[in-house]
Amino acid sequence: xxxEARDKDQVANGGNLLSRPVKVVNIGLDRFAKELxxxxxxxxxxxxxxxxxGNAKLAALLAKLGS
Amino acid sequence: xxxxxxxxxxxxxxxxxxxxxxxxxxxxxxxxxALKAGMILHSGPPIGWDRMCGPMRGAVTGIAVFEGWxxxxxxxxxxxxxxxxxxxxxxxHGAVGPMTGMTxxxxxxxxxxxxxxxxxxxxxxxxxxxxxxRFGGNDAEVLGRLAWMRDELGPxxxxxxxxxxxxPLKVLISRGLSMGDEMHxxxxxCSSLLLRLLAPALARxxxxxxxxxxxxDFIGRNDQFFLNVGMAMxxxxxxxxxxxxxxxxxxxxxxxxxxxxxxxSGTGDxxxxxxxxxxxxxxxxxxxxxxxxxxxGDSAIVETVGLGGFAMAAAPAVVGxxxxxxxxxAANYTRLMGEIAVxxxxxxxxxxxxxxxxPTGIDIRRVVATQIAPTINTGIAxxxxxxxxxxxxxxxxxxxxxxxxxxxxxxxxxxx
Numbered sequence: 001x002x003x004e005a006r007d008k009d010q011v012a013n014g015g016n017l018l019s020r021p022v023k024v025v026n027i028g029l030d031r032f033a034k035e036l037x038x039x040x041x042x043x044x045x046x047x048x049x050x051x052x053x054g055n056a057k058l059a060a061l062l063a064k065l066g067s
Numbered sequence: 068x069x070x071x072x073x074x075x076x077x078x079x080x081x082x083x084x085x086x087x088x089x090x091x092x093x094x095x096x097x098x099x100x101a102l103k104a105g106m107i108l109h110s111g112p113p114i115g116w117d118r119m120c121g122p123m124r125g126a127v128t129g130i131a132v133f134e135g136w137x138x139x140x141x142x143x144x145x146x147x148x149x150x151x152x153x154x155x156x157x158x159x160h161g162a163v164g165p166m167t168g169m170t171x172x173x174x175x176x177x178x179x180x181x182x183x184x185x186x187x188x189x190x191x192x193x194x195x196x197x198x199x200x201r202f203g204g205n206d207a208e209v210l211g212r213l214a215w216m217r218d219e220l221g222p223x224x225x226x227x228x229x230x231x232x233x234x235p236l237k238v239l240i241s242r243g244l245s246m247g248d249e250m251h252x253x254x255x256x257c258s259s260l261l262l263r264l265l266a267p268a269l270a271r272x273x274x275x276x277x278x279x280x281x282x283x284d285f286i287g288r289n290d291q292f293f294l295n296v297g298m299a300m301x302x303x304x305x306x307x308x309x310x311x312x313x314x315x316x317x318x319x320x321x322x323x324x325x326x327x328x329x330x331x332s333g334t335g336d337x338x339x340x341x342x343x344x345x346x347x348x349x350x351x352x353x354x355x356x357x358x359x360x361x362x363x364g365d366s367a368i369v370e371t372v373g374l375g376g377f378a379m380a381a382a383p384a385v386v387g388x389x390x391x392x393x394x395x396x397a398a399n400y401t402r403l404m405g406e407i408a409v410x411x412x413x414x415x416x417x418x419x420x421x422x423x424x425x426p427t428g429i430d431i432r433r434v435v436a437t438q439i440a441p442t443i444n445t446g447i448a449x450x451x452x453x454x455x456x457x458x459x460x461x462x463x464x465x466x467x468x469x470x471x472x473x474x475x476x477x478x479x480x481x482x483x
Contacts, residue, residue: 054236058470063435064482065315065473067068 071333071432071480078332079410079428081311082372084183085304089296091178092224098176098189099160105136106153110365111323112338114158116147120324122203122360124450125297126167127152129205131253133213136172138294140205140453146390158319158330160462162189162301163365165294166201166448167324174213175221178228179236181307183350188302188312192216192224193295195288198455201364202448216280223282227268234264236300237414238314240374243293244425245418249382251366251375252389252444252459257293294366301368311422312336315476316409317429320371320441320464324363324448329468331431334475341467343381346447348460349390360450367443373412376442377404381425383415389444391461400442401426407433407441431476434469 024043026033035044052058096102107127109119119127128143131152137143146152164170169191176189194212198204228234239260246256266283273279286292305318314332321328326340343362350356354423369375379386379400386397398419404426405411411424428440442461447458477483 049438051436052470055470058435058473061473061477061483062432064068065477065480066071067431 068480070313071315072416073249074311074333075316075409075428075430078308078311078314078316078318081184081308082304082427082473083154083410083412083414085237085307086182086305087179087236087300088182088233089177089228089236089299090180090187091228092175092192092221093178094172094221095162095170095174095176095189096172096190098178098187099162099170102170104134104172106155106171107131108155108157108160108162108164108168108170109323110157110164110166111321112158112326112328112364113154114153114323114325116152118149118325119361120360121450121452122363122448122454123324125203125205125454126169126200127154128452129200129209130169130171132205133210138389143387144270146254156321156323157365158302158321160189161187161302161306163298163321163368164191164201165193165298165366166446167203168365169200173217175225177215177224177296177299179296179303180233180393181303183306186303186306188299188306190299190302192221192294193286193289193292194467196291196456202446202454202456203452204455205453218284219278220282223269223273223278224265226272227265230272231264232236234261235368236296240297240300241415244378244381244415247382247384248293249378249385249444251369252446253290253295253382253385254293254297255290257297258290259287261293261296297374298366300370301372301374302365304372305368308332313480315431317371317431317441320429320443321365322362322365322367324360327362327465327468329431329464329472331472331476332477336427337475339468339472339475341465341471344462344465346445346458346460346462347390348445348447348458349388350447350458351456353448358449358451358454358457360447360448362443364445364447364469366445367441367464370441370443371429373408373415373427375444376400377414377427378417379442379444380420383419385444389459389461391444403439404442406437406440408432431469431472434466435473438466440464440469441467
């Protein structure tokens with residue numbers, strides 16, 4: 001079994017992902033990334049927020065305007 | 068929406084294809100025929116005397132005395148409160164002005180002609196730093212300097228520029244960016260390059276060596292001399308981009324010390340306003356944020372065309388001057404502004420970003436979607452009339468303008 005197939009197999013089976021060193025990509029709230037970083041876990045923070053800061057009315061307009 | 072993308076491509080094309088040339092310096096009354104006695108053009112969106120901030124009131128009373136419309140500052144204040152002066156934004160008359168942005172009949176204005184579209188834009192001459200009218204200064208020293216600019220410097224600049232046939236500005240900006248200017252709070256390179264071009268023509272067109280000395284000395288000692296040239300240039304570039312149906316690109320950002328206003332190409336000349344923010348920055352010795360007036364001036368026209376805060380990566384030195392963090396942060400400001408712009412300017416590039424072009428064409432959709440507000444580098448005026456500049460800093464355009472504009476734009480597009 002290839003490494004890629006093994007990884008897929010582990011994910012599909014909810015397998016032992018945490019049995020090896022973990023690398024994390026965190027999207028949105030940066031507190032999760034900070035806490036992992038404090039534990040020396042490699043982590044990449046992706047800045048993300050809901051469109052229009054979560055304002056549903058503006059987000060709906062943006063969707064219609066093709067943003 | 069394809070209609071919007073096409074319209075924005077046209078707006079960006081118009082902004083990028085502009086050919087601004089500094090062609091003249093003439094009295095404002097000659098440049099702007101609508102100007103008349105008692106009429107005062109100011110920075111920002113429309114505002115009356117009752118809502119004007121301290122430095123704006125200081126400048127209004129000072130310019131009224133300067134023009135001979137009042138006997139002294141107290142008389143000017145009484146007349147202003149009594150409705151004897153007519154106020155209008157510079158932007159309504161093809162002009163811009165830094166900070167308080169006073170433009171009146173006899174002041175000389177720099178004339179920038181956009182030779183691609185044939186339009187002209189105007190801005191008064193930069194007075195230097197410290198106690199000056201644009202920061203609300205209005206004492207005898209301030210008015211005396213304005214009189215000298217009206218009587219000697221303005222006419223001299225006009226003669227020199229006409230003799231030269233004008234100074235193309237696009238290439239000057241390009242060189243300035245490679246020499247560490249961002250054209251808002253740092254104009255040392257462009258001011259020097261401009262003086263280098265102007266000096267021979269000033270000498271050629273002037274017989275009095277003492278006047279020549281005063282003009283060269285004034286320009287040479289003023290690191291911000293180019294700011295007002297760059298502002299007129301910005302106005303000349305954005306005016307042809309106004310009124311393009313279905314375009315969501317910003318064509319003006321300005322503030323009057325009370326309100327911040329923007330215009331969007333697809334919604335014509337309507338203003339969208341919100342209360343101005345307080346700049347965050349560094350203060351001159353003896354002053355603090357308690358002394359500061361909220362954000363002010365038409366100078367954000369330079370950010371509207373991709374300079375100032377949008378070109379911060381070109382000017383690491385300015386990051387420290389405006390108290391915006393370490394110099395290494397400069398590139399991040401420009402990258403962040405790239406998130407809200409529809410394109411880049413391939414002729415205005417930044418060496419430290421591997422010659423990437425400055426982000427250009429602020430799209431209100433992107434601003435609202437990302438909640439990333441345009442970053443503006445700015446001077447800070449004292450909140451009281453008559454004091455002047457007390458620092459420099461960075462300010463965010465208030466999100467409220469962009470959200471209000473988005474709703475109006477959506478209504479215009481028939482999707483609200």
